[in-house]
Amino acid sequence: MLPMEGSPLLHVEQTADACIKCNICNTVCPVSAVTDLFPGPKYEGPQGQRFRAGIVHGESPDISLDYCSSCGLCTQSCPEGVMVAEMNSVARSRIIEERGGLRWRDKLVCRPTIMGNLARPVAPVVTWALGNKGIRLLIEKVMGVHRNAAMPPKFSEVTFRGWARRHKPPVDATRTVAYFHGCATEQYEPEVGTALVRVLERNGVKVTVPKQNCCGLPLISNGDYPAARRFAARLNGKLRASADDPGVIVANSTSCGMTLKSKYRELLGVDDPDANAVAKAVYDIGEYLIEMYDDGKLDTRFGRIDETTIFHTQCQLTAHGVGAPGLDLINMIPGLKVELSTVGCCGMAGTYGTKVEKYGIAMDVGQGLWEMAERIKPSFIVCDSETCRWHIAKATGLPVYHPVQVLDRAYALAGAQSTTRV
Numbered sequence: 344m345l346p347m348e349g350s351p352l353l354h355v356e357q358t359a360d361a362c363i364k365c366n367i368c369n370t371v372c373p374v375s376a377v378t379d380l381f382p383g384p385k386y387e388g389p390q391g392q393r394f395r396a397g398i399v400h401g402e403s404p405d406i407s408l409d410y411c412s413s414c415g416l417c418t419q420s421c422p423e424g425v426m427v428a429e430m431n432s433v434a435r436s437r438i439i440e441e442r443g444g445l446r447w448r449d450k451l452v453c454r455p456t457i458m459g460n461l462a463r464p465v466a467p468v469v470t471w472a473l474g475n476k477g478i479r480l481l482i483e484k485v486m487g488v489h490r491n492a493a494m495p496p497k498f499s500e501v502t503f504r505g506w507a508r509r510h511k512p513p514v515d516a517t518r519t520v521a522y523f524h525g526c527a528t529e530q531y532e533p534e535v536g537t538a539l540v541r542v543l544e545r546n547g548v549k550v551t552v553p554k555q556n557c558c559g560l561p562l563i564s565n566g567d568y569p570a571a572r573r574f575a576a577r578l579n580g581k582l583r584a585s586a587d588d589p590g591v592i593v594a595n596s597t598s599c600g601m602t603l604k605s606k607y608r609e610l611l612g613v614d615d616p617d618a619n620a621v622a623k624a625v626y627d628i629g630e631y632l633i634e635m636y637d638d639g640k641l642d643t644r645f646g647r648i649d650e651t652t653i654f655h656t657q658c659q660l661t662a663h664g665v666g667a668p669g670l671d672l673i674n675m676i677p678g679l680k681v682e683l684s685t686v687g688c689c690g691m692a693g694t695y696g697t698k699v700e701k702y703g704i705a706m707d708v709g710q711g712l713w714e715m716a717e718r719i720k721p722s723f724i725v726c727d728s729e730t731c732r733w734h735i736a737k738a739t740g741l742p743v744y745h746p747v748q749v750l751d752r753a754y755a756l757a758g759a760q761s762t763t764r765v
């Protein structure tokens with residue numbers, strides 16, 4: 344289906360006209376740098392778009408489009424505002440529509456909540472099974488999920504919301520925020536959510552946990568826009584009351600936060616009062632804490648951590664346009680030596696690096712980071728995105744934390760921690 348006049352999708356596609364063929368996007372694309380299977384953003388984006396425009400059934404001129412990882416670095420680097428990554432995403436969604444929908448592997452990897460819920464009653468068994476070479480080989484053959492691809496480090500027996508229901512909020516908070524924890528924190532890494540709550544409460548902020556569902560980002564990345572629109576409508580409906588009051592919704596997943604902030608509108612063409620109110624209210628947690636710091640409201644009495652770490656700036660974090668607040672925050676911790684990753688993307692890109700045909704590309708994209716970890720030998724690595732953390736941990740063998748987990752540890756070392764930990 345071609346976009347209607349005035350549709351945001353049409354806006355994305357029309358930015359192709361601004362391309363001046365400077366090639367800057369080609370210099371930052373991590374995928375075309377490591378494989379000949381993908382000819383690069385300029386060819387795949389604005390040049391390919393000229394062939395797609397006007398095609399009634401929306402075919403892409405080249406199936407190599409599917410190798411775009413949606414990292415977004417091309418859009419961020421383009422001096423002319425060409426929305427290359429978004430254009431590729433829209434074109435991919437048309438290919439999927441033309442094919443009649445996603446193949447079953449992609450349908451499954453797009454539904455982290457279903458996988459987490461199915462696994463929870465037998466979480467230790469699933470965690471063991473996913474670490475078993477024979478079972479992983481079988482999964483690769485049957486499903487096309489690479490045998491060595493990173494999975495959640497463990498399938499959690501408890502959910503974040505289960506912890507939050509038992510948690511007693513502070514009585515002396517001076518402000519309140521709502522928390523969009525997303526699927527990864529709820530299903531696989533509740534410890535990230537509990538750390539986020541403790542860090543905010545340490546700073547006098549009460550955290551509410553509104554009802555929510557998956558934002559649908561995996562569906563967007565894999566090209567199933569109709570299903571993603573249904574997820575978006577449900578989520579915006581659930582978060583609307585929090586967008587009005589308390590008016591701030593913090594998110595710890597940079598990619599999911601970005602989806603709520605702008606991708607529903609840019610990619611799915613969602614433009615309604617609920618979506619717009621939610622988009623305005625969403626903050627990345629690092630962005631929110633740095634604003635508190637700028638206002639002189641952040642407690643900077645951190646305990647010492649005499650260790651070395653690498654901070655990996657996840658590609659979608661830069662799309663928020665707020666710098667790297669997680670880096671600025673952990674740089675305040677006394678004793679912590681922070682090296683900045685020189686790699687723009689670790690290669691994982693959500694579910695991209697799990698697929699058998701793309702796993703090798705994902706590993707090659709992250710090669711510079713693996714070498715940096717080998718050279719520097721940090722105690723741990725810090726990264727804002729969950730799937731990137733899992734990929735980096737698998738490739739380097741090191742623990743990888745969200746910035747709030749490091750802040751939480753530094754606060755705990757400074758004393759006065761009393762809340763229950765997962």
Ligand code: SF4
Binds near residue numbers: 362365385422423425
């Ligand atoms: S950076 Fe922008 S203007 Fe330059 S080639 Fe790429 S899309 Fe075109």
Ligand code: SF4
Binds near residue numbers: 410415417428
């Ligand atoms: S989104 Fe990333 S992988 Fe895709 S064309 Fe742009 S830079 Fe390359």
